[in-house]
Amino acid sequence: MCAATNAPPWFARALVGMEVGPTGAQFAGGKHAPDYAANFNGRDIVRRAAAANAEYLVLWVRDGEFTFHDSKLLPRPPGQRNRDVLREAVEEGRKLNLPIIAYCQLQYPAYELRQHPEWKARQANGEPINHLACFNTPYTNVVKALLAEMLSYGIAGFHLDMVDQGFSPPIGCWCDHCQSPFQSEYGRPLTKDINWEDEDWDRMLQFRYATSDRFEKMLTDHVRSLDPRATVDFNYHGNPPFSWEVGQKPVLHADNGDFVTGEAGP
Numbered sequence: 001m002c003a004a005t006n007a008p009p010w011f012a013r014a015l016v017g018m019e020v021g022p023t024g025a026q027f028a029g030g031k032h033a034p035d036y037a038a039n040f041n042g043r044d045i046v047r048r049a050a051a052a053n054a055e056y057l058v059l060w061v062r063d064g065e066f067t068f069h070d071s072k073l074l075p076r077p078p079g080q081r082n083r084d085v086l087r088e089a090v091e092e093g094r095k096l097n098l099p100i101i102a103y104c105q106l107q108y109p110a111y112e113l114r115q116h117p118e119w120k121a122r123q124a125n126g127e128p129i130n131h132l133a134c135f136n137t138p139y140t141n142v143v144k145a146l147l148a149e150m151l152s153y154g155i156a157g158f159h160l161d162m163v164d165q166g167f168s169p170p171i172g173c174w175c176d177h178c179q180s181p182f183q184s185e186y187g188r189p190l191t192k193d194i195n196w197e198d199e200d201w202d203r204m205l206q207f208r209y210a211t212s213d214r215f216e217k218m219l220t221d222h223v224r225s226l227d228p229r230a231t232v233d234f235n236y237h238g239n240p241p242f243s244w245e246v247g248q249k250p251v252l253h254a255d256n257g258d259f260v261t262g263e264a265g266p
C-alpha cells in the first residue's frame, strides 16, 4: 500500500470543474458526422480548463455511437484519424495536476444495439425499441469492459450519464431478460397495463427500480475492484419533468456513487 492511498479523494479539494465534449455530441455528430469531433483535442482542452481555473475536467469519452479512446469495443469518429483524445487529456492532466473524469453515456448505445438487436428493450406488445437498451441483458458486460479500458488510462473517475430506462413512450421493458426474473421473483407475469391503482403495477415499478439499482451497483463494484481510488458518480434524471420511466429513486441512486449530480429540464 502506498502513502497516497490514504489521501483524500480528488473531489475533496475540487469545487468547480468543467464538462467538455465535441459540438453535436448528443447526436454523435448527426448531420456533421464526417467532421464530427475532428478537432476535439484532449491536450488543448486540459490546458484551457486549467487556465480557466477549473479544478477538475469531465471529458466526453463515449457518446451514443463513438468513443474517443483507443478501444477494442467501439469505433472512434472517422475525422479523428485514430487520435486518442483520452490519452492526450490524461497525459496533459498529469502535468497540470488536473483530475480527469471520463464522461460515459450508458443509455442509447446505437453501435452496440446494431451489433446486438437482442439487447434492445421491448414494449409490452413485444416490439423492440430501437434506441433503448435493456439493463437486464448482457449489454452490461460491454459497459464493464469499456469502463475497464478507460480506467487503464489512469483517470480519476467516471461521470456515468444516461443511466435511465427511457424518458417517454415507447416504454420498455417486457423482454425475456425482464419477464423471466420477474416471474421467478413475484410468481406472476409482468403486468402490461399502466394502472396506478393496481398492485401489479407497484411490483412492476419495484422491479424497474431494482434493475437500475443492480446495474449501478454492478458498475461501482467493478470500478472499485479495478481501482479503489477511482470515483463513480451517476447523473440523476428523476427530477421533474422526468418521472417513473427513468427507473431511478433519488437516495438509492445517489448512494450508488461517491457523490451525485442532477439534471432537470427547467
Ligand SMILES: [Zn+2]
Residues within 6 Å of the ligand: 121, 122, 134, 135, 136, 137, 172, 173, 174, 175, 176, 177, 178, 179
Ligand atoms: Zn428487458
